[in-house]
Amino acid sequence: MLFAYGTSMPPRKATISEFREASISEFFEKNRHILGFDSPQKSLFMIVKEALDNSLDACEEHGILPEVKVSLEKIEGDEFVVSVEDNGPGIERKQVPNVFGKLLYGSRFHSFKQSRGQQGIGITAAILYGQITTARPSQVKTRRKEDDVAYDFVLGINVKENKADIHSEKPVIWDKPHGTLISIPAKGKYQVGKQSILEYMRECAVANPNATLTLVDPDGKSYEIQRVTDVLSKPAIGIKPHPLGLELGDISSMAKNTASSDVLHFLKDDFNRISDKVAEEILSSSGLSGNKKPSELSLQDIKKLSEAFKSVKLMPPPTDCLSPLGSEFIKKGLKSVYEENHPSHYGKPVSRPITVYNGNPFSVEAGIVYGGDLPNDQPVRVVRFANKVPLLYQPGACAITKAISEMDWRQYGFDQKGGQGIPYGPAIIFVHVYGIRIPFTSESKEALANVDAITAEISLCLRSLGRGVKSFLGKKDKRAKIYEKFRLVNTLIPEIGRKASEILGKEVPNLESVISKIANVVFVTEQFRKVADGVEIDMKIINYTRKNISMNLIADPPTGDYEGPDLKWEVKELEPASEFTVTFSLKGKIPDYPGTNYYFTGIDPVRVQGAEPLPADFGTETVSIIETEGEE
């Protein structure tokens, strides 16, 4: 018996259906589209994606610079063999049948940390798909560095029992010191261009600049994407669930299964961010005794705990529990990939602080590229990433697309019918959602579920990007107007005064108080000059009111190329008709400097020209950006 797996037969002419149980493998055998295997083109793509994600996760976790080679070989008709070979840590011999032959088995599911894979489904699903479409088993060769030999398995899936169906297994010599090779025969269509394997690997390279990825296509043509850095990715740290957002059932479940003998230690040891002090506060707030056994907590006790979690001050999860791409890296990634479009504006990447959804920490970072050769009459291109994995399919189902569609982009200078739907304009919007247990809409992990907390964070990022574009677009226009008014009060009025005095033969009066009376405004203006390594900017505040003024001014340079201390100034008691000037510089190639945004606080907005009131969420962005940059 070559193929010992099987599904059950449908009942014959049963009018009333009978009740029966199905195994998880049987379920997916009949619902392969849920795993993403819904077309021949996509199926080859899914196999590569699952294997590649596993390789990158394993390398990241074990501190290895990834080298992954993907090759596709056409066998006959529409049958291919998809092979993925990595230099990862290898897999222990006894784990191979489970890892590759059992659905819902893996290292990620029970762990509580950010990783690409999280379900223990993907690679087994790929082998199952190969088996369904070709009736043939897959090959797995793997070697750990502590072993002298590699192990070579030929295996399929026993669908009824959800376990590996091992056809053969033998130790073999492999000159590779460590790594894994998997070869899956599968029916499919090889596709190039959009949503292709090569496109996926290119986008992977954006998020994994330290990986060398090679693709050998079915014609034997080879594409190599070289690593651009030797820096190891910092893997995310496993943490415990954060108390916020945990449901009653979650807490109850944890209490039943804890190793802690009393509630005090249960709180301190099983949750993230519950210190001795916080634990005492929770106990006091809930009225529970710290000596109680966790397994004896009643539903009422659990409710009290849950309420107490909300009443005490809990720190957000530590930043190192997540692994963002980082502002610097998003900028580089977008520049390297989209340089060919000569965009006129690279928005400053924004990143949100860590938030908690159902006890799971997550965050969002985003960037935008605007103008240049990007098409003006098409929907903006949306580039979606989740836990460093590019999402190429199911955009319509994704919370990222939803957040973009529900925002009114017209206010930021985009074309958008009725203020909803994907806006039109020369832009590429990049959004990366990362966290522990990212909620996907299905096992194929192609789209993020519309969880309010996540959509809200994405929207905040988008608004910030939109403001950047608007400000870029409005900049020159606005500056021209402000300058005109400035010229009027600063040049024309004195000139009129001079001329008038000349004609009347009188002395030129001191016009400053008159100008202040007419203008009654604080001007913020800048002048810039190109220098060898960037631009140098003189920013000037002129008080054309009749009183001393005090204000805080924040500069927000447009290109994201600014590196240095915060551009914040406190202006104190600036007298009427006097000015305050600072000079700062932006480094880098800035062919078309669009001007800097200036924001202020501490003064009545009607009194200021040339700067805007500081937006409420600006501080957050700034802080996040600086944190991220500080880490790199």
Add this chain to the structure above:
Amino acid sequence: MLFAYGTSMPPRKATISEFREASISEFFEKNRHILGFDSPQKSLFMIVKEALDNSLDACEEHGILPEVKVSLEKIEGDEFVVSVEDNGPGIERKQVPNVFGKLLYGSRFHSFKQSRGQQGIGITAAILYGQITTARPSQVKTRRKEDDVAYDFVLGINVKENKADIHSEKPVIWDKPHGTLISIPAKGKYQVGKQSILEYMRECAVANPNATLTLVDPDGKSYEIQRVTDVLSKPAIGIKPHPLGLELGDISSMAKNTASSDVLHFLKDDFNRISDKVAEEILSSSGLSGNKKPSELSLQDIKKLSEAFKSVKLMPPPTDCLSPLGSEFIKKGLKSVYEENHPSHYGKPVSRPITVYNGNPFSVEAGIVYGGDLPNDQPVRVVRFANKVPLLYQPGACAITKAISEMDWRQYGFDQKGGQGIPYGPAIIFVHVYGIRIPFTSESKEALANVDAITAEISLCLRSLGRGVKSFLGKKDKRAKIYEKFRLVNTLIPEIGRKASEILGKEVPNLESVISKIANVVFVTEQFRKVADGVEIDMKIINYTRKNISMNLIADPPTGDYEGPDLKWEVKELEPASEFTVTFSLKGKIPDYPGTNYYFTGIDPVRVQGAEPLPADFGTETVSIIETEGEE
């Protein structure tokens, strides 16, 4: 121990993750959004949907007119109890723990027939969600007509072992002769309006006109949707897999598990549409012996069988294996729900013949409502159904939306930017995809997967609907032009002739040959008059060419109210300057008769005015419609 279920703890400070297995319940406990429980609003909706779908399936299968009462009670804070009580057949006592407490257990999964539920996940998932969010169990009371008593269970889910956690069980007196009541405590938000429980129930009523559905909302307000017919739904018949589209692995799997002792009987008994004769053809084409044991078929043999399936002529699956809504019913449903918008055009519903995808028969039917008070400046409204279940969520992920977005609707008179995306216009598009094992994108069954075969069938329906709208829009305009030309040649030229003759004092010449020379065209025109029960139409073909003509003419009345034999005429050797007239009538209220479409074959299109060449897919539609109507 009140709550004996549990999940595992995350490992503490493990740097390298360990491999472990998860149960299907643990998986969904952590991925509840995959089941559709991704927001508090949607969660209450999902619970109602799963219970209601089960009730309707059970009633349909057992020939019961459904009476289902849904009630929501607010307990405290954001906790509700959702109760669904039906008059279904009830569930055998020993099956209750499995049906409600075990994921992937049910009557649909292994059967091969069309039903609302198909996975054995929904209702257990609802109980699991209740347990996660409230830490409380659910109640199930059920009675079969053959039992004297009902059984009352209080149960939750043992997540680790994927089985019911029974808190209590007892026989009770229930005055209901048969039925099931399920009450699930759950955290949520009660929502009204779009995507609400009431909207779901209203759309359910469209597809289930023989059901009486009642909703009691959290304020105690009651909404009753009365049945509008006492006719029982004809349940779909369970069949065997159709050979077409089966993958090698599917056939291999069936061969391993068949009860048939040889290949001949395996073919005849285990597949749909393989008769004795076809079985012989398959054996002869594949070169296999009919006496071989199915379990001994090699991979090569399986491939030969698969090839042979494609080479023989197989009948499509029998129509009674599927249960459509039917043209008549779609029309009624759309009229009853959308009458308030006073649409000016109800498109003729279209239905496609049964097609097979991966061995699974499926089909598509669709309708459109246009004009009236429907908003002109908004995207068209898309109403999606799958196996008689309304799909209210995840439109962006759905093959129906994809098919609509990828079609260029501008050619049919809609506004659509760049010829892609949801078109704008005063229309409601209704699409129902039904079949055995409909592929959804996830377990929440909110969107159809983008399977090419299904998208293609949907597109064919849409094109037909689009043509209907275009023809409706163009009708009056076009008729005015044709009539103008007709008047020119038929009235003005003779008039000029008469006047000229009068002036010249000559006899009026026979102008017919002159007119034919000038016009050289066949006119198809109609005149209509309103009568008591509809309109009566005179259709006229006039040959203004210089030769005898022959053609086939097909009338396609616009309102869908036409009932009668096919409106097809064969015109043979119609002489120059002579005409052919027929009269037919349309019954029903036709306040604004927009004119009938006429199509022709058998004549050079440049010779015809007032009718169009028959579209390639027109015949299919017509046949399908007539089949469907014939059944009702």
